[in-house]
Every structure is written in C-alpha cells, then in structure tokens.
Amino acid sequence: xxxxxxxxxxxxxxxxxxxxxxxxxxxxxxxxxxxxxxxxxxxxxxxxxxxxxxxxxxxxxxxxxxxxxxxxxxxxxxxxxxxxxxxxxxxxxxxxxxxxxxxxxxxxxxxxxxxxxxxxxxxxxxxxxxxxxxxxxxxxxxxxxxxxxxxxxxxxxxxxxxxxxxxxxxxxxxxxxxxxxxxxxxxxxxxxxxxxxxxxxxxxxxxxxxxxxxxxxxxxxxxxxxxxxxxxxxxxxxxxxxxxxxxxxxxxxxxxxxxxxxxxxxxxxxxxxxxxxxxxxxxxxxxxxxxxxxxxxxxxxxxxxxxxxxxxx
Amino acid sequence: xxxxxxxxxxxxxxxxxxxxxxxxxxxxxxxxxxxxxxxxxxxxxxxxxxxxxxxxxxxxxxxxxxxxxxxxxxxxxxxxxxxxxxxxxxxxxxxxxxxxxxxxxxxxxxxxxxxxxxxxxxxxxxxxxxxxxxxxxxxxxxxxxxxxxxxxxxxxxxxxxxxxxxxxxxxxxxxxxxxxxxxxxxxxxxxxxxxxxxxxxxxxxxxxxxxxxxxxxxxxxxxxxxxxxxxxxxxxxxxxxxxxxxxxxxxxxxxxxxxxxxxxxxxxxxxxxxxxxxxxxxxxxxxxxxxxxxxxxxxxxxxxxxxxxxxxxxxxxxxxxxxxxxxxxxxxxxxxxxxxxxxxxxxxxxxxxxxxxxxxxxxxxxxxxxxxxxxxxxxxxxxxxxxxxxxxxxxxxxxxxxxxxxxxxxxxxxxxxxxxxxxxxxxxxxxxxxxxxxxxxxxxxxxxxxxxxxxxxxxxxxxxxxxxxxxxxxxxxxxxxxxxxxxxxxxxxxxxxxxxxxxxxxx
Numbered sequence: 001x002x003x004x005x006x007x008x009x010x011x012x013x014x015x016x017x018x019x020x021x022x023x024x025x026x027x028x029x030x031x032x033x034x035x036x037x038x039x040x041x042x043x044x045x046x047x048x049x050x051x052x053x054x055x056x057x058x059x060x061x062x063x064x065x066x067x068x069x070x071x072x073x074x075x076x077x078x079x080x081x082x083x084x085x086x087x088x089x090x091x092x093x094x095x096x097x098x099x100x101x102x103x104x105x106x107x108x109x110x111x112x113x114x115x116x117x118x119x120x121x122x123x124x125x126x127x128x129x130x131x132x133x134x135x136x137x138x139x140x141x142x143x144x145x146x147x148x149x150x151x152x153x154x155x156x157x158x159x160x161x162x163x164x165x166x167x168x169x170x171x172x173x174x175x176x177x178x179x180x181x182x183x184x185x186x187x188x189x190x191x192x193x194x195x196x197x198x199x200x201x202x203x204x205x206x207x208x209x210x211x212x213x214x215x216x217x218x219x220x221x222x223x224x225x226x227x228x229x230x231x232x233x234x235x236x237x238x239x240x241x242x243x244x245x246x247x248x249x250x251x252x253x254x255x256x257x258x259x260x261x262x263x264x265x266x267x268x269x270x271x272x273x274x275x276x277x278x279x280x281x282x283x284x285x286x287x288x289x290x291x292x293x294x295x296x297x298x299x300x301x302x303x304x305x306x307x308x309x310x311x312x313x
Numbered sequence: 314x315x316x317x318x319x320x321x322x323x324x325x326x327x328x329x330x331x332x333x334x335x336x337x338x339x340x341x342x343x344x345x346x347x348x349x350x351x352x353x354x355x356x357x358x359x360x361x362x363x364x365x366x367x368x369x370x371x372x373x374x375x376x377x378x379x380x381x382x383x384x385x386x387x388x389x390x391x392x393x394x395x396x397x398x399x400x401x402x403x404x405x406x407x408x409x410x411x412x413x414x415x416x417x418x419x420x421x422x423x424x425x426x427x428x429x430x431x432x433x434x435x436x437x438x439x440x441x442x443x444x445x446x447x448x449x450x451x452x453x454x455x456x457x458x459x460x461x462x463x464x465x466x467x468x469x470x471x472x473x474x475x476x477x478x479x480x481x482x483x484x485x486x487x488x489x490x491x492x493x494x495x496x497x498x499x500x501x502x503x504x505x506x507x508x509x510x511x512x513x514x515x516x517x518x519x520x521x522x523x524x525x526x527x528x529x530x531x532x533x534x535x536x537x538x539x540x541x542x543x544x545x546x547x548x549x550x551x552x553x554x555x556x557x558x559x560x561x562x563x564x565x566x567x568x569x570x571x572x573x574x575x576x577x578x579x580x581x582x583x584x585x586x587x588x589x590x591x592x593x594x595x596x597x598x599x600x601x602x603x604x605x606x607x608x609x610x611x612x613x614x615x616x617x618x619x620x621x622x623x624x625x626x627x628x629x630x631x632x633x634x635x636x637x638x639x640x641x642x643x644x645x646x647x648x649x650x651x652x653x654x655x656x657x658x659x660x661x662x663x664x665x666x667x668x669x670x671x672x673x674x675x676x677x678x679x680x681x682x683x684x685x686x687x688x689x690x691x692x693x694x695x696x697x698x699x700x701x702x703x704x705x706x707x708x709x710x711x712x713x714x715x716x717x718x719x720x721x722x723x724x725x726x727x728x729x730x731x732x733x734x735x736x737x738x739x740x741x742x743x744x745x746x747x748x749x750x751x752x753x754x755x756x757x758x759x760x761x762x763x764x765x766x767x768x769x770x771x772x773x774x775x776x777x778x779x780x781x782x783x784x785x786x787x788x789x790x791x792x793x794x795x796x797x798x799x800x801x802x803x804x805x806x807x808x809x810x811x812x813x814x815x816x817x818x819x820x
Contacts, residue, residue, distance in 0.1 A: 171424060173418070183405070188416065191386070
C-alpha cells in the first residue's frame with residue numbers, strides 16, 4: 001500500500017500535471033494580485049476566465065488559429081474587466097456584489113452565445129489547439145526532460161511573469177504607486193497619483209490575464225468549450241492570492257498547491273482507487289478551503305474593497 | 314516686495330454651507346502665519362483650496378505675485394506648496410524613503426531608485442534638524458516622527474510654502490516644542506508657513522501674524538505681538554470666553570471604581586494596557602492624560618465591559634465587573650459611558666434623536682413592555698431631555714446625523730447622565746467640539762462630580778485635564794507613569810511623563 005502511494009506521489013506524470021493545471025490558475029491569480037494590491041477585490045476572476053475561454057474557442061474555431069483564439073480570449077477578459085471597472089471604480093458600486101453579478105452574467109452569456117453560434121453539439125466542433133513546445137535539447141533529457149520541458153509555451157511564460165510582477169511591485173515607481181493606492185488611496189492622491197487610473201489599469205491587466213487563463217482551458221488543454229468549464233478556478237485563483245498573502249511568490253506557491261491537489265485527484269482516479277470519484281473531484285476545493293482557514297487573518301491591503309471617491313476631504 | 318501668497322475674496326460653498334466667504338489673506342516669505350478658528354470655521358477648506366484639492370467658486374490666488382489656478386495637488390506641489398495634513402498622508406507599510414518619493418519621477422524612471430532619494434532625505438533632515446531614518450518603516454515610527462516625515466516630504470518636493478493643519482493635536486508638549494524649533498528654522502531659511510490651530514497659547518507662541526476665521530469669514534488679521542489671548546478668543550468665538558472653570562472643592566467619598574493590575578489587549582492582539590491599578594472615588598474626577606493611542610481606548614472599553622480583560626480585576630461599587638456585564642442593569646453597575654467615537658459608538662446616526670435618547674433603556678418600562686415600544690413615553694422623554702440639555706434640534710424625530718458635533722455630544726450626555734450614574738467614563742468628550750460646546754461638557758462633568766459621581770476623564774488636552782481633574786493618571790504605552798495632583802505638577806513634568814518618564818507616586 002505504502003509503496004503504491006509513493007509510486008503515486010513520485011510519478012513524473014503527477015509533476016507534469018501539476019504544472020499543467022497550475023498554469024491557468026496562476027495566470028488568473030497574477031492578474032487578480034495586481035488589482036487587489038491596488039485595492040480592488042476581484043471575485044469576478046471566474047467570470048473573466050469563462051468569457052476568455054468561450055471567446056478563445058469561438059475565434060479559434062472560426063479562424064483556424066489557436067493563437068488568434070488566445071489573443072481574442074485575453075481581449076475578451078480585458079473588455080469584460082473594463083465593464084467591471086466602470087461599475088466598481090467609476091460608479092463605486094460594492095465590489096463584491098458587482099463581481100458576483102459579473103460572474104452570473106458571464107455564466108449565462110457564455111452558455112447562450114455558445115448555443116447561438118455552434119448549436120448544442122459543440123463536441124463535434126473541435127477547435128485547433130495550441131501545440132506543445134518541446135524545448136530543443138532540454139525536452140529529451142532523461143528523467144525530468146519530458147516532465148519540465150514539454151509543455152505549452154504559456155506554462156513557461158506564466159512562471160516568468162511571476163518574476164515580472166514581483167519586479168514591477170518592488171522595483172518600479174509604478175509598483176510603488178499600485179501598493180500606495182491599495183493601502184491609502186487618499187494619501188496617494190495628495191502626492192498626485194491618479195487613483196482611478198491606477199485601479200482601471202490594474203483591473204484591465206487582471207482581465208487580460210484571466211482571459212488568457214480561461215483561453216488555456218478551451219484552446220490549450222481541450223479543443224472545445226463547455227458551459228461553466230472553469231468550474232470555480234477563478235475562485236481558487238482568488239483564494240491563491242489571499243493564501244499567498246498578496247505577494248507574487250506566495251501566490252505562485254499557493255497556485256502550485258491547488259494545482260497539485262487537482263493533479264493528485266486526477267491521478268488517484270486514474271489509479272482506480274476505491275473512492276467515489278465525486279469525493280476526489282472535491283479535493284482541490286477542500287484544499288483551498290483548508291488553506292484559507294490556515295491563512296488566518298493575514299494582512300490584506302488596507303483599502304481593499306473600498307471604493308474611492310477622489311477629492312472628497 | 315509682493316507677499317509670497319495672496320488670497321483674494323475666495324468663496325467656496327458646499328451643498329447647504331458656505332465654507333469660505335470672501336476670504337482674503339496674505340502670507341510673506343519668512344513668516345509664520347497662524348490661521349485660527351473653531352471647528353467648522355473654514356480653515357481646512359481654505360488650505361485644501363491652496364493645495365489644489367478643492368476649487369474655489371470665486372476669487373483669486375496669487376503665488377509670488379502671479380495668479381494661479383490650482384487644479385490638483387500635483388499642480389500645487391509643482392508650484393511650491395507643501396501640506397502636512399491633520400491626518401497624516403503616509404502609507405504605514407512603506408518605508409520613509411518610499412513614502413517621500415511616492416508620486417515623483419525617479420531618476421531612472423520607471424525603475425525605483427531610492428539611493429539618491431535617501432541621500433537627499435538625510436541632507437534635508439540634517440539641514441533642518443529633522444532626524445529620521447530613510448529606511449525605517451512608517452508604522453514603526455512615533456507620531457512625532459511621522460510628522461517629520463511629512464515635513465521632509467514637502468521639503469523634498471521643494472515646497473516654499475508649508476501648510477500645517479492642526480499639527481500639534483497629536484504631539485506631547487516636548488514634541489510640540491521641537492516642532493516649533495523646526496518651524497522657526499524653516500522660517501529663517503526663507504520659507505512661508507501657514508499654521509492652523511484652535512489653541513490660543515500655541516498661536517501666541519509661534520506665529521508672526523494671525524488671521525481669525527469664524528463661520529467662513531475672516532474676522533481679522535493681526536500681528537501676534539500686538540494682540541492677546543482674550544482678544545483672539547473673542548474674535549474666534551464671537552463673545553467673551555471664561556478661561557477658568559469654577560471647580561468647587563469637594564471631599565472625595567468611598568471608591569466607586571477599583572482597577573487592579575489590569576491588562577488589556579488591543580484589536581491586533583497586542584498588549585495595550587499593562588498592569589494598571591487605580592481607584593476613582595465618589596465626588597472625584599480622575600483625569601487620564603497621555604498622547605492619543607497609548608491605551609486610553611482599551612482602558613475605557615475594558616471598564617465599560619466592552620472589551621475583555623486579559624488579566625487583573627475591575628470592581629464597580631464593590632462588585633466584580635466582567636466583560637460583557639450589562640451596563641444598564643441593576644444598581645451595582647450604574648455606569649455611564651461617553652465613548653471616544655460618538656458617531657460610530659455613541660449614536661446610531663440614522664436613528665432619530667428621540668430613539669438615540671432611549672438607546673440604553675428602550676427594552677424596559679417606561680419605554681417598552683412585552684416587546685412593544687411606548688412611543689409616547691419615548692417622545693416625552695426626548696422632549697424633556699432636549700430642553701434640559703439644551704439640544705438644538707427642531708424636533709425629536711430629526712435624525713442624529715443631521716446634528717452638529719456639539720449637539721450630537723449633548724444627546725449622548727443627556728442619555729448617559731440623566732440616569733444619575735455612579736460612575737462616568739468620559740473618553741475625549743470634548744474632542745472636535747467648539748469652545749461653547751466644550752464649556753458645556755466640562756460644566757456638566759463638574760455638576761456630576763458635585764452630585765456624587767465618580768468620573769474617569771480621558772483627554773489628550775493637558776489644559777483640560779489640569780482644570781477638571783482632582784488627580785491625574787498619565788498613560789504611556791499602556792502603563793501608568795504616575796498619579797499626580799494638578800496643583801502639584803507642572804505642564805513640563807506631565808509632558809515628560811507622557812513621553813515615558815516615571816514620576817510621582819500612585820496616590
């Protein structure tokens with residue numbers, strides 16, 4: 001039994017699947033991290049991902065290019081985030097309520113749009129997908145080569161972006177402005193920072209990134225779109241930010257943990273363990289829940305969730 | 314030579330209020346110009362206009378003889394205006410240097426380069442006697458140090474005109490002394506300074522000229538050396554002001570409140586009150602002095618039963634009081650609480666004055682029975698208290714939100730004091746009130762003292778503590794530095810205790 005378990009845990013498939021499943025989460029989480037550090041809670045990541053997934057699928061299907069699909073998915077996320085920004089930043093609606101509204105809207109909208117465009121039998125309309133990139137030289141290394149170096153190019157990109165986001169946060173004036181706006185927007189305004197602009201730009205970035213994360217699901221790993229196919233990954237990404245204590249590195253580690261939980265449950269299923277699969281599917285969500293208990297009252301940006309009205313003393 | 318700043322006929326209205334009414338003001342380089350006025354006189358609105366945060370409805374602003382239209386604080390900063398806000402505009406988790414360069418272009422834009430900034434900060438702090446470590450995190454600094462960071466922030470932006478909005482409100486007497494030295498230094502280096510205050514002594518000490526505002530209008534501008542406190546007070550309030558309270562001698566009776574070795578945590582779970590012991594007797598005011606944030610809030614809340622004690626004991630009328638004790642029930646705990654934050658804790662702003670006046674007692678006769686409210690009784694109670702406490706409100710059904718700060722406080726006093734409490738916990742009861750309302754509160758406190766109440770009176774205003782208290786306990790970082798009698802201690806000595814020096818004895 002123990003031997004089986006070890007075999008399970010050390011299998012290279014598990015590492016491969018962890019990286020693969022972490023990537024969409026991490027895209028969405030890195031996007032959300034940016035706007036949350038600027039003080040906008042973005043529970044709408046789920047809806048943004050869903051919009052990205054559908055748009056990417058439809059565009060890839062119609063144009064024959066998965067890359068155009070990916071770009072369209074990212075832009076769909078960006079445009080949806082713009083809508084959210086207008087409601088939550090300009091009109092200062094409650095961020096939680098408007099994001100929940102956004103999620104419900106996107107769930108309905110993607111379902112309807114899918115039927116309107118391809119009918120009920122989307123399964124027969126396979127879209128082209130982004131090819132795996134076998135990094136020359138590295139991908140054929142014995143042992144870890146196929147595990148680490150035969151992924152979609154976006155898998156490598158997202159881990160590079162962790163460093164980029166960290167660099168922006170801590171080594172640039174933009175990052176300083178973002179952190180200031182999330183902590184004390186009024187103080188930021190008194191030194192001439194445009195709080196509204198910062199919040200808009202970071203929200204657009206979060207939309208773009210969540211759109212990429214969603215597109216990965218439909219034209220990266222699958223070749224189709226299913227209603228509600230994000231299955232809560234946007235919420236898990238949101239949790240990864242909190243569990244990662246609003247830092248890029250922490251967010252990455254949290255995303256890896258959740259990706260690992262997902263990979264593990266798939267692996268156990270494949271192993272034919274005598275556990276009803278419904279319980280296994282729950283695993284990533286249970287891990288998320290436990291992680292958030294463990295996170296305790298971690299330090300969120302002080303102005304988190306509070307709409308800002310410029311110029312009112 | 315033209316004055317550095319000239320404000321001509323500035324008018325600014327907000328819905329329903331004229332905040333500034335044809336205000337004219339001149340400030341020269343090498344001048345400290347005090348802006349004196351009560352709360353709501355329009356001081357803050359005026360300086361917010363000068364800092365580009367509000368736009369005036371009419372009037373002109375001239376800087377160095379040139380008319381300017383300030384459309385943002387960025388613009389005002391570029392023109393050499395610097396501001397130290399009453400509530401500091403610093404970001405606690407960032408370092409001093411990060412706070413100072415925030416919003417400015419970096420020499421290696423967009424890369425953050427704190428090296429040159431840190432050197433410039435060090436140079437400025439040496440030049441003006443403002444010692445501060447550029448790499449320190451702001452939340453770890455004392456309030457006085459944070460204020461220096463704000464001043465350096467303005468100087469770093471090459472401010473020629475420095476506006477300080479109520480800068481002494483949060484400082485100990487020694488810190489105020491140091492601040493004044495810094496301001497004199499700035500003046501001698503050629504800066505113009507606008508110093509906002511409602512404290513007459515400070516204005517007399519530091520300013521060259523003083524402009525008094527009342528109800529949004531300039532009452533007068535005078536050379537400080539040619540005026541005096543009484544004249545300024547008269548201009549500020551519009552009538553003669555008595556500076557001395559009439560405090561008849563009373564012999565304290567038996568102890569009502571006994572606090573022994575009390576320990577209390579703050580909201581973050583850190584120790585806020587450590588090993589504090591004191592008594593408050595019948596017919597006695599025990600003043601609690603100290604800089605804001607040294608455990609006063611936690612102490613009062615613990616005694617009021619709103620916050621659990623982490624250790625020690627609280628006895629009221631000989632009985633042990635625990636967290637969550639029903640402060641409105643029974644004879645043992647007849648306690649009145651005038652909370653620090655009257656808008657959030659003291660009142661339900663969207664309830665009517667009448668409802669707020671029964672907020673403690675509405676579940677019982679004569680105001681209710683079997684869960685039904687007796688609206689007539691509530692109304693009669695309101696009408697009686699409105700009269701007795703001179704609450705300026707046209708009707709008991711008006712929402713508490715619509716009242717001025719002074720009248721809101723009167724509602725709380727009426728509710729709390731009309732029950733003839735044995736113990737009164739008054740936390741900063743005059744904060745933010747004008748001279749008239751302050752006098753009202755202080756007189757009511759002395760009446761209660763004469764009646765036989767024991768009063769725990771927390772204030773950050775030393776003058777007030779000295780004039781009201783029978784004994785004074787000084788809090789510093791959650792510990793009592795000593796308990797002294799007002800006649801036997803100087804303000805300087807109290808200041809040193811507020812800064813952490815143990816003195817006096819436990820009387």
